[in-house]
Amino acid sequence: AQTVTQSQPEMSVQEAETVTLSCTYDTSENNYYLFWYKQPPSRQMILVIRQEAYKQQNATENRFSVNFQKAAKSFSLKISDSQLGDTAMYFCASPPPGNTDKLIFGTGTRLQVFP
Amino acid sequence: GAGVSQSPRYKVAKRGQDVALRCDPISGHVSLFWYQQALGQGPEFLTYFQNEAQLDKSGLPSDRFFAERPEGSVSTLKIQRTQQEDSAVYLCASSRRIGNEQFFGPGTRLTVL
Known part of the structure; x- marks a missing residue:
C-alpha cells in the first residue's frame, strides 16, 4: 500500500515566484x-x-522550507524565488508504518520553472 | 571519491542473461540501500544492509534478485535470468546510520531486450 502520497503529478511556476508541493x-x-x-x-x-x-x-x-503538520501527517515543500535550475522531479520520502529504518518514496511531482 | 558510485552506468542484457550491478557507498557509511526506479516513478525499495547484514529484503520482486555486501562496504545486486520487466534504473544509496539522510548514486540503467 502506498504510504506516501504526492497528489500533484506536475506543477509549473514562473521564475522568481513561489510554489508549494504537497505530500x-x-x-x-x-x-x-x-x-x-x-x-x-x-x-x-x-x-x-x-x-x-x-x-x-x-x-x-x-x-526551500517545509510546512510540517505532524497531526495531519502533511509535509509540504515551499520553494521561494524559483529559479530555472529548480526544474526537476521532486520526491517526498518518509519511513513506512512500523519501520524507521527505510524510506518509502512518493510518486513525485514534476516541477517546471519557466522564464 | 566523495560520493556514492555505481557501475556500470548502463547495461543492456538479453532476456535470460544474468547481470551484476555494483555499488560503492560513501566511506564509513554503515547503511546501504537498493532501489528500483521505473520511468516516471519514484524509487521503490528493494533491500538494505547495515554493515554486512541484510536486514530487509522484502522489496526484492522475485527470487531472481539477490544482493550482498560481504565486507560491509561494496554491495552487488545480482539479477538472474533477466526479464523485460526488470528494465529500470537501479539506485543505490548509503547513509551514516539507519534513519539518517540517504546519499544516492547516479544509478545503473538496465535495459533487457
Whole structure:
C-alpha cells in the first residue's frame, strides 16, 4: 500500500515566484525523519531538505522550507524565488508504518520553472 | 571519491542473461540501500544492509534478485535470468546510520531486450 502520497503529478511556476508541493505520509512512529529529494532530468537524486518529526519548528534551507503538520501527517515543500535550475522531479520520502529504518518514496511531482 | 558510485552506468542484457550491478557507498557509511526506479516513478525499495547484514529484503520482486555486501562496504545486486520487466534504473544509496539522510548514486540503467 502506498504510504506516501504526492497528489500533484506536475506543477509549473514562473521564475522568481513561489510554489508549494504537497505530500502526505503514513507512519505510526513517534520520532522519524522526513525528506524531500530533487532529481533533475538525467541526473542523480539529491537531498533538498529534511525535517525531524520531534521538532516543531519547520526546517528551512535557503529558498526551500517545509510546512510540517505532524497531526495531519502533511509535509509540504515551499520553494521561494524559483529559479530555472529548480526544474526537476521532486520526491517526498518518509519511513513506512512500523519501520524507521527505510524510506518509502512518493510518486513525485514534476516541477517546471519557466522564464 | 566523495560520493556514492555505481557501475556500470548502463547495461543492456538479453532476456535470460544474468547481470551484476555494483555499488560503492560513501566511506564509513554503515547503511546501504537498493532501489528500483521505473520511468516516471519514484524509487521503490528493494533491500538494505547495515554493515554486512541484510536486514530487509522484502522489496526484492522475485527470487531472481539477490544482493550482498560481504565486507560491509561494496554491495552487488545480482539479477538472474533477466526479464523485460526488470528494465529500470537501479539506485543505490548509503547513509551514516539507519534513519539518517540517504546519499544516492547516479544509478545503473538496465535495459533487457
